[in-house]
Amino acid sequence: MSGLAREDYLADIYRLQCENPHDPVSTGSVADRRGVTAASATAMFKRLARDHLILYRNYGGVSLTPEGEDLALGVVRRHRLVERFLADVLHIPWQQVDAYADQMEHALPDEVVDRMEALLENPYTCPHGYPIPDKHGHLSQPDLVLLRDLPVGEQVRVARVNERVPGLLRYVEDLGLMPGSLLEVSARNPVDLNVTIETGGRTHILGLRVSESIWVERTGSRG
Amino acid sequence: MSGLAREDYLADIYRLQCENPHDPVSTGSVADRRGVTAASATAMFKRLARDHLILYRNYGGVSLTPEGEDLALGVVRRHRLVERFLADVLHIPWQQVDAYADQMEHALPDEVVDRMEALLENPYTCPHGYPIPDKHGHLSQPDLVLLRDLPVGEQVRVARVNERVPGLLRYVEDLGLMPGSLLEVSARNPVDLNVTIETGGRTHILGLRVSESIWVERTGSRG
DNA sequence: AAAGAGTTTTAAGCGTGTCTAAAACGCTTG
DNA sequence: CAAGCGTTTTAGACACGCTTAAAACTCTTT
Numbered sequence: 001m002s003g004l005a006r007e008d009y010l011a012d013i014y015r016l017q018c019e020n021p022h023d024p025v026s027t028g029s030v031a032d033r034r035g036v037t038a039a040s041a042t043a044m045f046k047r048l049a050r051d052h053l054i055l056y057r058n059y060g061g062v063s064l065t066p067e068g069e070d071l072a073l074g075v076v077r078r079h080r081l082v083e084r085f086l087a088d089v090l091h092i093p094w095q096q097v098d099a100y101a102d103q104m105e106h107a108l109p110d111e112v113v114d115r116m117e118a119l120l121e122n123p124y125t126c127p128h129g130y131p132i133p134d135k136h137g138h139l140s141q142p143d144l145v146l147l148r149d150l151p152v153g154e155q156v157r158v159a160r161v162n163e164r165v166p167g168l169l170r171y172v173e174d175l176g177l178m179p180g181s182l183l184e185v186s187a188r189n190p191v192d193l194n195v196t197i198e199t200g201g202r203t204h205i206l207g208l209r210v211s212e213s214i215w216v217e218r219t220g221s222r223g
Numbered sequence: 224m225s226g227l228a229r230e231d232y233l234a235d236i237y238r239l240q241c242e243n244p245h246d247p248v249s250t251g252s253v254a255d256r257r258g259v260t261a262a263s264a265t266a267m268f269k270r271l272a273r274d275h276l277i278l279y280r281n282y283g284g285v286s287l288t289p290e291g292e293d294l295a296l297g298v299v300r301r302h303r304l305v306e307r308f309l310a311d312v313l314h315i316p317w318q319q320v321d322a323y324a325d326q327m328e329h330a331l332p333d334e335v336v337d338r339m340e341a342l343l344e345n346p347y348t349c350p351h352g353y354p355i356p357d358k359h360g361h362l363s364q365p366d367l368v369l370l371r372d373l374p375v376g377e378q379v380r381v382a383r384v385n386e387r388v389p390g391l392l393r394y395v396e397d398l399g400l401m402p403g404s405l406l407e408v409s410a411r412n413p414v415d416l417n418v419t420i421e422t423g424g425r426t427h428i429l430g431l432r433v434s435e436s437i438w439v440e441r442t443g444s445r446g
Numbered sequence: 447a448a449a450g451a452g453t454t455t456t457a458a459g460c461g462t463g464t465c466t467a468a469a470a471c472g473c474t475t476g
Numbered sequence: 477c478a479a480g481c482g483t484t485t486t487a488g489a490c491a492c493g494c495t496t497a498a499a500a501c502t503c504t505t506t
Binding site for chain 3: 058
């Protein structure tokens with residue numbers, strides 16, 4: 001009845017859709033993300049399509065139906081609220097909260113999630129800066145820019161750090177670049193695509209893998 | 224690999240064993256508690272026995288092996304800590320925390336449970352008064368007496384309320400008999416087995432179903 | 447000791463979720 | 477355009493966990 005893994009699939013399809021809004025979501029990408037074989041993903045797609053939660057055409061990838069997206073948003077909401085909770089209330093390091101939230105998100109009664117939200121005073125984002133959908137599935141999408149694309153000389157605030165790049169969270173924490181931190185790009189290297197930033201009185205040189213995994217919010221002030 | 228329902232069965236076997244330490248635990252009692260058919264319980268017993276978590280003889284009931292008891296105690300620990308957490312931190316009414324904890328207890332990583340325990344400052348009991356096993360499975364068993372068996376005239380403290388008697392928690396709360404409350408038995412009716420108690424300046428008459436579901440702790444003082 | 451009642455186990459089946467191995471497909475390349 | 481490669485789907489299998497219905501067992505009662 002409940003369908004434990006179904007929601008995981010839906011949430012992962014949702015996230016993949018967000019990362020790449022143009023293409024449909026491929027069987028392989030979902031299988032990779034979930035750590036299962038493509039055959040397993042295909043089997044699940046058939047069940048989800050049968051229940052009208054996704055659109056699925058053979059060899060053609062999948063997309064969420066409105067109903068499926070509702071469910072997916074609910075999972076994402078629980079996931080990100082739990083992350084906030086783990087970080088803010090239980091003081092668990094932000095490198096670990098994603099994995100723990102994955103484990104916990106299905107078992108939480110709605111009332112528990114709602115109470116957590118109230119206790120946290122209705123946070124807008126998870127600890128990594130991703131927005132938390134509200135009860136109705138609405139989420140605010142602020143205007144963010146990839147650090148990779150930021151022009152030199154503008155002071156900005158770190159808004160979001162990709163939580164799924166291995167080792168990045170630890171690195172970002174060491175550099176003092178957690179969401180909320182202020183920084184300014186002082187130089188860009190057009191050959192190797194490194195960017196040089198100033199933050200908290202220190203200078204760092206970031207490679208492309210880092211600068212394309214951090215989103216910033218313009219503050220309107222120049223450094 | 225993980226085995227979701229297995230732990231539920233083990234914990235229920237453990238609880239039934241505690242309630243009735245002499246007899247082995249019957250198939251039917253486990254099936255009833257879990258809300259499944261006896262056939263399902265039998266099937267699970269075979270799997271648990273195969274994995275050396277219980278001892279099982281056809282038509283002869285089951286008992287936990289040391290290994291199975293370890294696992295069961297871990298589940299009970301998680302369950303009761305989560306109950307405390309839901310009640311004390313999220314302020315969820317104590318009538319509901321048992322059901323919610325049932326739903327949550329399997330999905331919680333050990334570190335999350337440990338942090339909850341620290342946040343709660345290592346509580347001894349769940350909100351209903353049942354002891355919380357420590358990390359190594361040890362639990363303190365204080366000297367408790369059923370209210371049913373308490374002599375007249377002794378002042379005692381409520382220690383434990385059976386959380387699985389329908390409606391009892393609500394009733395006990397209305398009467399002000401939550402764990403920690405002081406009371407004294409002022410009269411016993413030997414015919415209908417009612418007991419009359421004084422608590423918080425009020426008098427109540429409790430039937431057998433209530434008095435055999437509340438444990439008290441002697442305080443050594445007379446009322 | 448045989449009968450009957452209640453409990454427990456077996457038997458057969460279903461849905462979920464996973465796997466491996468083989469077949470089908472689709473896209474790029476010679 | 478055909479070959480080949482990577483992706484996707486099918487086919488067959490398995491473990492878990494549940495069901496119903498029928499058979500087996502145990503225990504009590506006459």
